[in-house]
Amino acid sequence: MDKNFNIPSNAILLPKTTDQSLLAQYYSMADVFVICSKSENFPTTCVEAQCCGTPVVGFDTGGTKETSLISESDFVPYGDLEGLKGKIKEKLNSRYPDLANQAQNEYSSATMARRYMEEYDKNGRKERVLLIDVNCKNSSTGKIVYDLYKNIRADGREAAVCYGRGPKIIEENIYKFGIDAETYLHAGLSRITGYNGCFSYFSTLRLINFIENYKPDIIHIHELHAYFVNTKMLLSYIKEKDIPVIWTFHCEYMYTGKCGYAYECNGFMDKCGNCPAVKEYPKSLWLDQTAKMLQEKKDTLKDLNFSIVTPSKWLRDRVGMSFLKNVEMRVIHNGINTSIFRYVDANLLRQELGISNENKVILALAPNIMSERKGGEWIIKLSGLLKDENITFVLVGES
Structure with missing residues (x-):
């Protein structure tokens, strides 16, 4: 532009x-x-x-x-x-x-949380819920995660948030596992190698250690892009422990080679490669590794005990075009405070802006x-x- x-x-x-x-x-x-x-x-x-x-x-x-x-x-x-x-x-x-x-x-955080707790409890009430996202308390997904944390606790359950980026939050069971220096390194390596989501070893180890100690009944994942976690390392651990997962897809990243928004491209329906957005976020300076990354996602998500939530029918239908089409899915609208x-x-604001x-x-x-x-x-x-x-x-x- x-x-x-x-x-x-x-x-x-x-x-x-x-x-x-x-x-x-x-x-x-x-x-x-x-x-x-x-x-x-x-x-x-x-x-x-x-x-x-x-x-x-x-x-x-x-x-x-x-x-x-x-x-x-x-x-x-x-x-x-x-x-x-x-x-x-x-x-x-x-x-x-x-x-x-x-x-x-329709859109209160309490309504959203009630619908999510119904999803958590399909096979029995879950008393210990762990939420994972890139942020907490800021950005659209970070605010959603924090609102869920508060509403789950208000329902008499235990809740924890693990997040990778942003300011450190001092509240009970809210843990920033991401190491900022490693996040910057991850971003740099992604640009050089064309790979994303396969670095951040020490940050991911900190997250796994938290999970090991917290022992959640269910894990609710939100966003895992943004250079702060090793996706394969995390999901391999969750599969080994057989912890059930609810995964909210806020974008298209987990079923494409790398794109958060694939726009008119439907390469993810086959095998990606020749990516028209290779230099867009999460960007690569030269190398197109989207075919390899899509195959790794297929291998990593295989046999994971999880269901998918999307905030819109449109995204549910897009997931249904991907390799995840047979995973159980539900639409739950995002809620706000x-x-x-x-x-x-x-x-007063109108006056300050000089609007007639x-x-x-x-x-x-x-x-x-x-x-x-x-x-x-x-x-x-x-x-x-x-x-x-x-x-x-x-x-x-x-x-």
Whole structure:
């Protein structure tokens, strides 16, 4: 994407923030939330917006439209800006007084946790649950994991979180096993060798030692990419101990050679190789090892005692096209902290941003929003189509 984009007079570009209370103000200030990502599984931003009472429109990519509690028809084909303009105008002329209540009932972290605990307990109640992810308390999956941790404990069970990256969290049974220096080394070796998920020996050993001592009844895995764990080493140990696993796929990484989002490529249905995204995350500078990595995933996941959860039907169907098509699967929507993401008074924020009281607000929010995948450039073009309207576009998430 051209980094020399011009911000039109009816648009405001703001930096990324991790302040969830501020995010709730952004959502509450908006009249419509728009998402133009190239691909998403089940974007949390759409859920957060609706919990604050703001309707969602956007491009129909991945499982994005499944987030809508109003209508999936509010999502148009990728790149159809005229269609998206029409959806925005339609939403600006409509009212949805019960949207926030509906969204908070459907998408609360408590609802999500209850559904997961039903999944854990299919063969008897599980009293000791271990959650594994790249993050804890931050990023979309890290917040999901932390909310699950709290809700599982509130149900009278033991819960622990093991995570690989981010700040150290001092709470009971929350353990950062990833060694930062080894994570950086893993990332560098991945770029040089073309392999990913096969380094981080000492970090993975720390994780295995925690599991050995904690003795979970079930392990709930989330994301294992991002250069912090040796996947084969971890899963070989879990298979040896025959610990049941629930695995939430938040992206496509575990059934492709390396891609989190395969887009229009269906190479994973066969054997990968000749990867069109070899230099994209998790990137390789030269070598394409995707065929070997896909075969290793097939070998490693063979005979693992696990079931798969996806947050969207779209991703479930994508998994069903892969070598994992015969694994038991269930859709459980992502949940959020509805004590934070609910309608709040955002008049002061509107004043601070200099937005006229006569103007409607269209919000787009994503980390690294001006990247090609997050689609900020589409929002800028969209603002140009509506430059003669009393509308202000607010884009949050510039790096």
